[in-house]
Amino acid sequence: MEAEQLLMFSAKIILSLVLGGFLVFFAHLSNILILHRRKVRSKLQSQGIKGPSPSLLYGNLPDIKKIQLQKQKQPRPETNNQEIEGRKPLLHTWPSRVFSHIKQWEIEYGSTFMYSAGIIQTICTTDVEMVKEISLCTTLNLGKPSYLSKDRGPLLGQGIFSSNGTYWAHQRKIIAPEFYLNKVKEMVKLMVESTSKMIESWDEKTRISEGKLEVKVEGDLKSLSADIISRVCFGSNYAEGEQIFLKLQTLQRVMSKVPIGVPGLRHIPNKHNREIWRLEKEIKAMILKIVRARSNATCEKNLLQLILDAAKSYEESGDKLPAGITPDTFIADNCKNIYFAGHETVALTASWCLMLLAAYPEWQARARAEVLDVCGNELPNNDMLKRMKVLTMIIHETLRLYPPVAFVVREALQDISFKDIEIPKETNIQISIPILHQQQELWGPDTDQFNPERFAKGIAKACKVPNAYIPFGIGSRTCAGQNLAMIELKVIVSMILSRFTFSLSPGYQHSPVFRLVIEPEYGVNLYLQKI
Numbered sequence: 001m002e003a004e005q006l007l008m009f010s011a012k013i014i015l016s017l018v019l020g021g022f023l024v025f026f027a028h029l030s031n032i033l034i035l036h037r038r039k040v041r042s043k044l045q046s047q048g049i050k051g052p053s054p055s056l057l058y059g060n061l062p063d064i065k066k067i068q069l070q071k072q073k074q075p076r077p078e079t080n081n082q083e084i085e086g087r088k089p090l091l092h093t094w095p096s097r098v099f100s101h102i103k104q105w106e107i108e109y110g111s112t113f114m115y116s117a118g119i120i121q122t123i124c125t126t127d128v129e130m131v132k133e134i135s136l137c138t139t140l141n142l143g144k145p146s147y148l149s150k151d152r153g154p155l156l157g158q159g160i161f162s163s164n165g166t167y168w169a170h171q172r173k174i175i176a177p178e179f180y181l182n183k184v185k186e187m188v189k190l191m192v193e194s195t196s197k198m199i200e201s202w203d204e205k206t207r208i209s210e211g212k213l214e215v216k217v218e219g220d221l222k223s224l225s226a227d228i229i230s231r232v233c234f235g236s237n238y239a240e241g242e243q244i245f246l247k248l249q250t251l252q253r254v255m256s257k258v259p260i261g262v263p264g265l266r267h268i269p270n271k272h273n274r275e276i277w278r279l280e281k282e283i284k285a286m287i288l289k290i291v292r293a294r295s296n297a298t299c300e301k302n303l304l305q306l307i308l309d310a311a312k313s314y315e316e317s318g319d320k321l322p323a324g325i326t327p328d329t330f331i332a333d334n335c336k337n338i339y340f341a342g343h344e345t346v347a348l349t350a351s352w353c354l355m356l357l358a359a360y361p362e363w364q365a366r367a368r369a370e371v372l373d374v375c376g377n378e379l380p381n382n383d384m385l386k387r388m389k390v391l392t393m394i395i396h397e398t399l400r401l402y403p404p405v406a407f408v409v410r411e412a413l414q415d416i417s418f419k420d421i422e423i424p425k426e427t428n429i430q431i432s433i434p435i436l437h438q439q440q441e442l443w444g445p446d447t448d449q450f451n452p453e454r455f456a457k458g459i460a461k462a463c464k465v466p467n468a469y470i471p472f473g474i475g476s477r478t479c480a481g482q483n484l485a486m487i488e489l490k491v492i493v494s495m496i497l498s499r500f501t502f503s504l505s506p507g508y509q510h511s512p513v514f515r516l517v518i519e520p521e522y523g524v525n526l527y528l529q530k531i
Helices: 002-045 061-073 100-109 128-136 165-179 181-185 188-208 217-234 238-255 271-297 303-317 327-359 361-375 382-386 389-401 482-499
Strands: 112-117 120-125 212-216 407-412 416-418 421-423 428-432 500-504 512-514 518-520 525-530
Touching (some): 002 112, 002 421, 061 100, 165 327, 188 212, 217 303, 217 327, 238 327, 303 327, 327 389, 327 525, 361 389, 382 482
Antiparallel strands (some): 416 421
């Protein structure tokens, strides 16, 4: 009898613990899904910040999808009906289609509004004064959003682009100096060598095709930029890391289909997540294989060696890495960040730049004349690149109209204020770069037109508020590699201009899309002719 009573008593205790645990879990879940978000929204609403009402789990993601589907059903003109010099110029109004939800909510709720991506509460702003304040903020209490290292973790991990606090500051201290202008100048020769190989390949193909060649340029440009970032940062070449780049591109495409902010979604073993996990594991293994081979073969002080030394110093000093981060993870995350950002964004910008020069032959001729005047029959060097003012204007205008990165996003790691708005902890602040880059009150009535002349007196005079031009981000988190990107773009485009004339293929379809970056949906098809 005593044994039965003891058993019943034990069962009651276990049941009480289970029920208690369930209640604690339910209370925690309720706080995440309902109470915390309601509290944040209430605080923002009391300050005049409005926005659409979110659903429980998905927030406003269904609304975004609905608005975008409605926009897609509308006729989509690709060119202006008014002919200029016998041709119809392209329209560059794509942000209002690709980010139609932002445009609609901006009209409904003002230049600063709120919405939810899943359970992530976001303030979206196109108010240039708020953008200016954010750009001047240097406190570590404003960082990158946690979804980058969680929902986008397989692609970015906790590398320099997604980490925060002192861990980010340590990574920045290691990596940023390698991209200072004096260092990048030393990389020009390697960039020229890599670009020469691609041009020689195009030369041969043009000869075989009897003088006129159709090329889908972004594929070759991705290989080229991958080769450059491999050589200048890791002392290797594209062939050595080809599978890494291809798998990173596949991972990017898969992850672009998975929404952020939906609780538990990234843990479900569905088809997409299984592919993401597989790719993440394979990419890490391949990076570490290359890293170990390079560290055993050379002591060359390139960026890779600095990352290795930093990982080693963590082990030897006893300093604690963030939870879940090992020295191998530290190495792999930062290599993934540099591999991904260092080749993808440059290749896309070069593709858009060539597309624009093909669509505006007068600017192509003007840029080519400058390149030939500056370089003559010689390959470009750093001094020559500095003298290419027209090409610099064209690249800046390309980055204005087609910035590869669509958003600057920050998270309030503590309560913080901008433009007298108190923003609660864990709230995301989002700035839409393409929409900011096409505001008429900042850029003038020709904001949706290709006009490099606006940058003739530099970025500071290109629009009313220089802080509105942010293709490389803002503030202390500005892209560390922007010097590398600008010089690499000058090398690639100038060398192509000096060897080829090019025009848009009749098969080219102008359709920018957002897949974590802004890219041409159907590629950029050009006709090349050797000069």
